Amino acid sequence: MGLREGALSIELKHVHKKFGDFKALDDVSLKIEDGELLALLGPSGSGKTTLLRVVAGLDPFDEGQVLFSGRDAENQKTHQRGVGFVFQHYALFRHMTVFDNIAFGLNVLPRKTRPSRDQIRAKVMELLNLVQLEWLADRFPWQLSGGQRQRIALARALAVRPQVLLLDEPFGSLDAQVRKELRAWLRRFHDEFHITTIFVTHDQEEALEVADRIVVMNKGKLIQVGTPEDVFHNPVNSFVLSFLGNVNFFHCRLEEGKAVIGESALEVPGLSVQRPQAAKLYVRPNQFKISRVFSPSALKAIVEYVNPAGTVVKINLKTESGQQILVEITQEELKNIKIKKHEKVYVSLKDVSYLEYVQDNP
Amino acid sequence: MGFKEFMGVITAPRTLAAYKLSFTTAFLSALINAVFGLIVAWVLVRYSFPGKRIVDALVDFPLALPTAVAGIALTELYTPTGWVGQYLGVLGIKAAFTPLGITIALTFIGLPFVVRTIQPVLEDMDPQIEEAAASLGANRWQTVSKIILPVIFPALLTGVTLAFARAIGEYGSVIFIAGNMPMKTEIVPLLIMTKLEQYDYTGATAIAIGMLVISFVLLATANFFQWLTSRNLGKA
Numbered sequence: 001m002g003l004r005e006g007a008l009s010i011e012l013k014h015v016h017k018k019f020g021d022f023k024a025l026d027d028v029s030l031k032i033e034d035g036e037l038l039a040l041l042g043p044s045g046s047g048k049t050t051l052l053r054v055v056a057g058l059d060p061f062d063e064g065q066v067l068f069s070g071r072d073a074e075n076q077k078t079h080q081r082g083v084g085f086v087f088q089h090y091a092l093f094r095h096m097t098v099f100d101n102i103a104f105g106l107n108v109l110p111r112k113t114r115p116s117r118d119q120i121r122a123k124v125m126e127l128l129n130l131v132q133l134e135w136l137a138d139r140f141p142w143q144l145s146g147g148q149r150q151r152i153a154l155a156r157a158l159a160v161r162p163q164v165l166l167l168d169e170p171f172g173s174l175d176a177q178v179r180k181e182l183r184a185w186l187r188r189f190h191d192e193f194h195i196t197t198i199f200v201t202h203d204q205e206e207a208l209e210v211a212d213r214i215v216v217m218n219k220g221k222l223i224q225v226g227t228p229e230d231v232f233h234n235p236v237n238s239f240v241l242s243f244l245g246n247v248n249f250f251h252c253r254l255e256e257g258k259a260v261i262g263e264s265a266l267e268v269p270g271l272s273v274q275r276p277q278a279a280k281l282y283v284r285p286n287q288f289k290i291s292r293v294f295s296p297s298a299l300k301a302i303v304e305y306v307n308p309a310g311t312v313v314k315i316n317l318k319t320e321s322g323q324q325i326l327v328e329i330t331q332e333e334l335k336n337i338k339i340k341k342h343e344k345v346y347v348s349l350k351d352v353s354y355l356e357y358v359q360d361n362p
Numbered sequence: 363m364g365f366k367e368f369m370g371v372i373t374a375p376r377t378l379a380a381y382k383l384s385f386t387t388a389f390l391s392a393l394i395n396a397v398f399g400l401i402v403a404w405v406l407v408r409y410s411f412p413g414k415r416i417v418d419a420l421v422d423f424p425l426a427l428p429t430a431v432a433g434i435a436l437t438e439l440y441t442p443t444g445w446v447g448q449y450l451g452v453l454g455i456k457a458a459f460t461p462l463g464i465t466i467a468l469t470f471i472g473l474p475f476v477v478r479t480i481q482p483v484l485e486d487m488d489p490q491i492e493e494a495a496a497s498l499g500a501n502r503w504q505t506v507s508k509i510i511l512p513v514i515f516p517a518l519l520t521g522v523t524l525a526f527a528r529a530i531g532e533y534g535s536v537i538f539i540a541g542n543m544p545m546k547t548e549i550v551p552l553l554i555m556t557k558l559e560q561y562d563y564t565g566a567t568a569i570a571i572g573m574l575v576i577s578f579v580l581l582a583t584a585n586f587f588q589w590l591t592s593r594n595l596g597k598a
Contacts, residue, residue, distance in 0.1 A: 058493055078497040091494035095512045095594050105498035108508070140594060160498055 008034050008069055008082065008163040008196055010055060015064035017050060017220075024050040025061065026220035032164075035194040037187070039201055039211035043243070047220040048200045049088075049168055055198065056083045056166050079105075084162030088169045090153040092141035098152050099124055099137040105160035127155040130189075147178040151185075167199035171206065183210055204244045208232060216240050241282050241354045248325050250281040251358075258297065259349075262321050266349050267297045282354040285328035290315070290337060291346045298346035301325060303339050315339070317347065363564045371565050372572040376544050377553065381572065384550040387461055388529035391468035395525045396518060398469075399476025406477070407484040421478070424471045429534025436467050437538040459541030464549065467535045472525030479521035483514050516592035523584040530577055 010032040017025040024047045032038055032055075040048040053059040054066060057078045066073050073081050093101050100107075102124045106115055115123065128134045131151040141149055150170060157165060170186070171179040187210050190197055201207050207214050208228040216224045216231060216239075224236045235241040238249075252259040252266075255276045259266045268281070291298065301317040304324075313334045317325040325347065339345055363371075371377060406418055424432060440447045440457040450457050457463045487510070495505040533551040540547045548556075550573050557566035 079499040
């Protein structure tokens, strides 16, 4: 099925956009490769939706350039850019049947280029087949479930053969189960048709699972651009780190290759000896080792809660200084150490995600 | 009164002229309100400007104002020496004491009905559906005719019907500006009043029944179209 025509690259050069005094986009430069599946990830107000709308040509911007295949697209409208846009709340036409919704983009074509009724019918049925909802052709949008509406919105956007598909929080308002299914479906769809796709999400799990490349945004700036693996394991700063999943953080002093927290001196793998310095230590829940045996290089803590329901065991600990620590161990590890609530344990580091040096106060 | 006399009363030239005047002016004012009411509602929903709340409140003004006061005020404005009338006079247009004046008065009292019925529907309409239409290649005209109008049409029809119904029965605000010349600017409610003052109760009742039947048929038709155009819109 020919959903895609020609190669396309999108490039943003130093794009700025303000809403009043609020910097929605602050010097954003980004190149989107042909055929990739890109996630724009960030908290609300980070500018990710604005960026998507600027790429779509739905919102104007103040400074910079947006290039489609090397050509300035500023004066091109959304459909002239070959962009298919799927809105967060689907924006389906409620007075039209599912069929007419999908056919809309073809029905509004000038008479000269408009396909015949039969061709439109065939195209719509092909798209309904693609989203596996042929049996809903004669229904109205308000008769559909959220997940079905989402797929109809997608089919409608695909009807005009866009070269790039832009999705604004595509799974934002769906149930957890439907989200998961649609996520997998989008990934399969992309693998099959390789249509350049950009989607906005605030859900790190969604971005890590679906995307080829992730753009992490905050306060209108691009913080990090990279593969999910890259962004997850080599975060450029603590913002990216804490945004991409749970992380524990400790104030410590680095002394002789060890992190001193309270009375314990924890071994930090890979840390070279250097002059004493204050630092912040970021540790993912799965980077701890829990033991019942005392060690001077381990933190003493009390088990507050053990939750073995899940693929990993989640354990909440409280240190002597009152700090909460979230630890994840495997079910097997739990079987070995058999810890229970209120028990005393010793926590050491297997690894550290990120180390941030803090200026010493004189 | 037998059927023959009844028909005689309601087909008398003076009665027919009054029917014609009442229904055409009411219909015209309802049409004008369809356009203006839509514009006012659109501006109030989609734009923000200083004094918006005041304008929004002013929409209900014709409902609150005693109709006689409205009638006298409009007559003052539109007489050849009035604030508006003097400029219309320059253009050779006579408003007061003509069917035009009646239409103006009926438009004035009917506006809130159209605005207030369309407003909630417009507020409920996601502006993103317009963006969606545009992103699929629709031009502005296609977006308005294929997307916006079909959604607001039932409400618009309801509002226009209400304005029309109100205009047909309107008495207070019209009689001052109309001039009330038989055969020319005499509306049906006034004719009924005249008959009553002449103790011709059966004549008044006959004219009223004729009015009732025509109004009922028109409103039933409007309601049918309202149902026809809204049944695909789903729950509000």
